Amino acid sequence: MSNDQDDIAIETRAAVKRYAGQTAVNQVHLQVKRGEFVSLLGPSGCGKTTLLRLLGGLEHPDEGLILLSGKDVTHIPAYGRNTNMIFQQLALFPHMDVYNNIAYGLKVQKTGAAEIKRRVGEILELVQLGSYSRRSISQLSGGQAQRVAIARALVNRPEVLLLDEPLSALDMQLRLDMQRELKRIQREFGGTFIFVTHDQHEAMNMSDRIGVMKAGRLLQYGTPSEIYERPADSFVAKFIGDTNLLPAQVKSRDHTNLLVESCGEKVVAGRSKLKLAAQAGVHGMLSIRYEYVRIGPAAEHCVNRWMGTVTDSTYGGANIQYSLEAGPQLKLQANVLYQPGDIRYQPGEQVQLGFNAEDVLFLEDALSGHGEEPG
Template identity: 45%
Template structure:
């Protein structure tokens, strides 16, 4: 993977605060988005991700802090003076204009002649494979097609940064998956910086170079997909991204980068230590279900004995819920394939829950 940190900073948000009346939507958020990066703002609804996007677009003013675009402060500029374009959640296509005029609108506003705007609009429509619909009105298109028109309209003026506000949320699953890849390719081809807002963690993991996980108006963690998934900083991130077993553990000793812990019922385990954790602390540990596996007999010293409660077949995987003897429940996911060490046990079977190397991750809050 290329290092984005070598590239110039496209959008620089410094200590951005947004207050509505007595509600603080954004609490001092700082982040830098690099040029040519596919950057995702991820979080549940109300976390402030859309507010931040709208502040970059210029639809919301900045209560405190600054926003710069390639080094130029833009917080005081009205939306029509910012060289960024937005793909809106419900597309916001102009209903009284044809598809071609919708796509050409931005160029026309930039002072290009109508014929030039139409020519360029035609090219962009070609790029999203919609040229045969150019003389239709938006209402005569399907949701997926409208989505592409919205994308073409925002790309046509060749913005420095493209903002996408949950653009795929209205599409059905199959179409959404196809569009995710298409967006990713489009970003690579055009070299435009994409800032993508979504609440769908899978979507974020699929497309992004880097992800900013947000919650309650604060930035929780910033990193690439693997980092966010495998090394979550806190309970919120571990829980929000993917499925996980969040287990309360007591730290018994910390030494040489390793932490010796035990969970309820006295089951002991050893994992990587993280900064700020010391002996005697009660903290949470995240264990991804696919990094746990079951066996009949203990394989290593730190297996947990328990009983199979339930098997859930979900196509690609089989999820098993195991109740430990004196201890919490665990969710274990095994791939539905004959390879590997996955093995499915009947309900009621006595089993041992095993952890892969490094599967347990201590969380400080």
């Protein structure tokens, strides 16, 4: 995190929020830089929406501070902060056309008519709805209504725009289109966006940084690549992307690798990817991403390799996902790129499988110790 406070748009310091004795947000420290697109990601009930509401002033923390551009706004309500929020339910005014929906906030602030016209015109161009100003809300598609809601939120020029799962009601293709559109708008507007989602792909596609939450805590905060390649624990590893998680115990270590025992097998894990310098005897989990498991000729030069059996295969167009067994306990999923003409293994076939030491991440925790699996 940056030590330059001038670079920080919004921040929480040890924020805690409780409801009826239950802790919804638990000692969260979060810094969002100016101009960043940050996603808060986690399963339902993890506290991400409560944290967003604390940032927006719709809730106030029981402990800790909220700072906006370095100013303490902990007890300032939403209307007193230069932030704005878009909810899952867009709450557009059905009796107003697009122009007046967007202009509403400016009119409340007693902005002059000429200035309203100029700013609404600018924001309509930004969201690519320049010719829609006199359309009624009922005439808009789902994606167009989303863009009107974004325009209405941005026309007041908030320092931070907060978005609470605004794309969740859209069908898959429109959702993908709106992800690209929202990122474009954020980049061209130059603002700071904080986006709540439970969809890992959405967070990975859009974000400069991601905060993964569970049970009120911020488990990890980093770039998409940091969180994918160096997850803080097995919950994060499982929640971001597809990974095999295998219980393991460290047997020995040297300057390069760990030797661990997992599922009755000896496995070499590369030290270069370790977050912690695990000692012999330590229990934890091995994380091996599906795409790092190699099968057939591709496995021949892997440090860790076995003969195994294909138990299932699922065709996914550009890839095939295989379920594999290399013994009574060692079961793996592999995601293999596929082109017409490539070998395609069938259930029941014997095949060599393996993975390289540098593709194994030893995590010094047990998934069962972290409560429920991500949902």
